[in-house]
Amino acid sequence: MPTPAARPRDGVALAASLDDAPLRPFHLRVTATTFGANFSDGYALGMIGAVLATLTDARHLSGVWQGLLGASALIGLFFGSIVLGRVGDIIGRQKLYIYNFVLITVASALQLWAKDPAVLFTLRLLIGFGLGADYAVGPTMLSEFAPKRLRGLLLGSLTVMWTVGYVLAGILGTWLGKTEDMAYVLLATGALPALLVLLVxxxxxxxxxxxxxxxxxxxxxxxxxxxxxxxxxEMAEGASGGAGAGGTGASGAGASGAATSAGAGAASATGATGAAGTGAATATGGAAVAEPAVAGSTTPGPATAGTATSGTATAGATAGTTVGPATAGATSGPTTSGPTTAGPTAEPTTSGPTTVGPTAGPATSGPATAEATAGPTATVDPAATAHVGPAPSTTSWAAYRELFAPGQARRTWFGLIFYSAQVLPYFAIYTFMPTILLALNVDDADLQNLLLNLFLLAGGVTGLWFLQRMGRRPLVIATFGIMTAALALMGALTHASTTALMIPFLVYTFVMAGASNLTQVYPAELYPTHLRATGVGFLNGTSRIASAVGTFVLPVSLESIGLSWSMYWLAGVLLLGTVASVAWAPETKEEVTTSGG
Incomplete structure (x- = not known):
C-alpha cells in the first residue's frame, strides 16, 4: 500500500514511530545523562565567577587576566561546538556523547593544582572544548530520541538543570570560596558530576x-x-526498503531511476521486494560515481547506472515494498539526446543492506539513466517529489555552507542572533555579579546575590510551564521584550534606591532564566537530521563567542562608561534579539526532530 516518504534521507518514516512511542526507561536514561551534562556545564561556568574575586586578590590578577579566566571556558565552548558539532554529523552522536566527558572530568580535576593563571586558563579552555561537543550532540541526541509530546519539556528542562548547577556553584563559591585553597578545591569539584555523567x-x-x-x-x-x-x-518499514536519493520501492522485482540535468530535475526511483535498487549516479563532465543504495532483506539483482558528459544529474533507487515519491538534487546544464550506460553492480546478498559498487563507465552526451536489470519496474509519479535540492554534504565546509543555503539561511540567521543576544547579557552580568552589586551600592551584597540566584532557579522552572503551553515564536518575542525593558530600566535607575534597582534586576533574572529554556529547544528544531549536530554546534559556538565578548568587555565597560550606560548597551543587545525574533522566528513546536523535519 502506498506510504508517504517525505524527506526520505532524513528518515521521516522512522520519526513518526519514535515520536509516538510511549515514554520508556531508556528515554529517562538519555534525559538524565543529558541533564547531568548541563548541570556540569552550569557548575563549571558558575564556579569561576563565584571564586574569581578570591583568586584576583590572592594572585593579584590584572583586569585582562580576570576577563580571560572568566571567558576561558566560553572560548573553548566555541571551538568545541563548531568543530565537534560537524564531527557528530559525520561519525555519529554516540562517540562524542561519551568521550567528551573523559576530557571534562580530567581537566576539571587538574584545576586543583593550577596555581598559575595561564595553566588554569588552558584547563578551562579544554573544559569548554569538551562542553562544546556536548552542547552540539547532547540536545541533538535527546531531541532524536524524545517523543514529540515531551520534547519541549525535556529539552527545556536541560536549561533548568544548567541553572541548578550554576546556582549551586554560585552559592558554594560565595559562602565557601573565601580562601585561595578553597577556591581551587571548589573548581576541582566539577570533576565529580562530570565523572558520574561519564559512567552513566x-x-x-x-x-x-x-x-x-x-x-x-x-x-x-x-x-x-x-x-x-x-x-x-509501517512508515519506517517503507524507509528501510528504500529511502535514498531516489525514493521508496514498489512491489515487483526490479528498480529503476532517471534524472534530468536542467533545473531541479526530478528523479523517478522504484524498488522491489527481492531486488536491489541502483545507487545514485552522479554525472559531471562524463565522470560518474555510483553512491551506495539500500536494499531490502531478500536476494537482489544486479544494477547498472549511466552518466552524461554535460551538466550534472543525480538519480538513485532503493528496494522497498511500496510505491513512494522520488527525489533528485537540483542540477543545471544543457542536455542532448542519447542514452548511456555504466557498469556498477550490486553484490548479491540474502539479507541486510546491499550497496552498489563505486565504479562507472565512460559516457557520451545525453541524459543519465540508471536501472536495475532484474524484473519489471513500477511507475512513480515524478510530480510527487518529496524534496528537491542538494543531497546532504559530507564535507565540513560544505555542510556549514548548507546552513546558509536557500530555505535554511533564514533559520540559521535567526538562531544565531536569538541565541547570542540571549546569552551575552546573561553571562556578562552573572560572571561579574559581585562587581555589579558593588557598583549598585546595595546593602548586604551576598544576600542579594543569593536572592538573585533563587530567582534564577525559580524562573527556569516556571519557564517550563510556558514552554509547554505557548508556541516557540510568541514566547521568544515576549521574553525578549520584557528583558529589554528591564535592563533599560536598570540603566535609568542606577542612582535610585536599592529596592527600586533590585525590582527590574529580579524581573530580568526571572524572565531570562525562563527564556533560556528555549536555547536548548529551538536550535535542535531548526535543522534536519543530516545538519542538526552541525547546526546546533554552530549556534552554540557562535553564542559562546558572544558570551565571551560580553564577559570580557563588561568589566572594561563598567570602569570606562559606568553602570548606567553598560546596562543600556546590554539592553540594546536584547533589543536586537527582539527585532530578529519578530522578523524571523519560526514556529517549530509541532515539527518532528527525530527525523529532522
Whole structure:
C-alpha cells in the first residue's frame, strides 16, 4: 500500500514511530545523562565567577587576566561546538556523547593544582572544548530520541538543570570560596558530576535517526526494538526498503531511476521486494560515481547506472515494498539526446543492506539513466517529489555552507542572533555579579546575590510551564521584550534606591532564566537530521563567542562608561534579539526532530 516518504534521507518514516512511542526507561536514561551534562556545564561556568574575586586578590590578577579566566571556558565552548558539532554529523552522536566527558572530568580535576593563571586558563579552555561537543550532540541526541509530546519539556528542562548547577556553584563559591585553597578545591569539584555523567553514559547506543540518514536502517530498527521495545512501524518499514536519493520501492522485482540535468530535475526511483535498487549516479563532465543504495532483506539483482558528459544529474533507487515519491538534487546544464550506460553492480546478498559498487563507465552526451536489470519496474509519479535540492554534504565546509543555503539561511540567521543576544547579557552580568552589586551600592551584597540566584532557579522552572503551553515564536518575542525593558530600566535607575534597582534586576533574572529554556529547544528544531549536530554546534559556538565578548568587555565597560550606560548597551543587545525574533522566528513546536523535519 502506498506510504508517504517525505524527506526520505532524513528518515521521516522512522520519526513518526519514535515520536509516538510511549515514554520508556531508556528515554529517562538519555534525559538524565543529558541533564547531568548541563548541570556540569552550569557548575563549571558558575564556579569561576563565584571564586574569581578570591583568586584576583590572592594572585593579584590584572583586569585582562580576570576577563580571560572568566571567558576561558566560553572560548573553548566555541571551538568545541563548531568543530565537534560537524564531527557528530559525520561519525555519529554516540562517540562524542561519551568521550567528551573523559576530557571534562580530567581537566576539571587538574584545576586543583593550577596555581598559575595561564595553566588554569588552558584547563578551562579544554573544559569548554569538551562542553562544546556536548552542547552540539547532547540536545541533538535527546531531541532524536524524545517523543514529540515531551520534547519541549525535556529539552527545556536541560536549561533548568544548567541553572541548578550554576546556582549551586554560585552559592558554594560565595559562602565557601573565601580562601585561595578553597577556591581551587571548589573548581576541582566539577570533576565529580562530570565523572558520574561519564559512567552513566557508557553503553548509550547511536541515534536511530542518524543511522537512518546514513542508510543503516537495520541498525536503527535493532536499537528501537532493544532500547525502546518498539517496532519502527509501517512508515519506517517503507524507509528501510528504500529511502535514498531516489525514493521508496514498489512491489515487483526490479528498480529503476532517471534524472534530468536542467533545473531541479526530478528523479523517478522504484524498488522491489527481492531486488536491489541502483545507487545514485552522479554525472559531471562524463565522470560518474555510483553512491551506495539500500536494499531490502531478500536476494537482489544486479544494477547498472549511466552518466552524461554535460551538466550534472543525480538519480538513485532503493528496494522497498511500496510505491513512494522520488527525489533528485537540483542540477543545471544543457542536455542532448542519447542514452548511456555504466557498469556498477550490486553484490548479491540474502539479507541486510546491499550497496552498489563505486565504479562507472565512460559516457557520451545525453541524459543519465540508471536501472536495475532484474524484473519489471513500477511507475512513480515524478510530480510527487518529496524534496528537491542538494543531497546532504559530507564535507565540513560544505555542510556549514548548507546552513546558509536557500530555505535554511533564514533559520540559521535567526538562531544565531536569538541565541547570542540571549546569552551575552546573561553571562556578562552573572560572571561579574559581585562587581555589579558593588557598583549598585546595595546593602548586604551576598544576600542579594543569593536572592538573585533563587530567582534564577525559580524562573527556569516556571519557564517550563510556558514552554509547554505557548508556541516557540510568541514566547521568544515576549521574553525578549520584557528583558529589554528591564535592563533599560536598570540603566535609568542606577542612582535610585536599592529596592527600586533590585525590582527590574529580579524581573530580568526571572524572565531570562525562563527564556533560556528555549536555547536548548529551538536550535535542535531548526535543522534536519543530516545538519542538526552541525547546526546546533554552530549556534552554540557562535553564542559562546558572544558570551565571551560580553564577559570580557563588561568589566572594561563598567570602569570606562559606568553602570548606567553598560546596562543600556546590554539592553540594546536584547533589543536586537527582539527585532530578529519578530522578523524571523519560526514556529517549530509541532515539527518532528527525530527525523529532522
Amino acid at each position: 553514559r557508557i553503553g548509550t547506543p547511536e541515534s536511530p535517526s542518524w543511522l537512518v540518514s546514513q542508510g543503516r536502517v537495520e541498525e536503527a530498527r535493532d536499537i528501537a526494538r532493544r532500547y525502546l521495545r518498539s517496532e519502527l512501524g
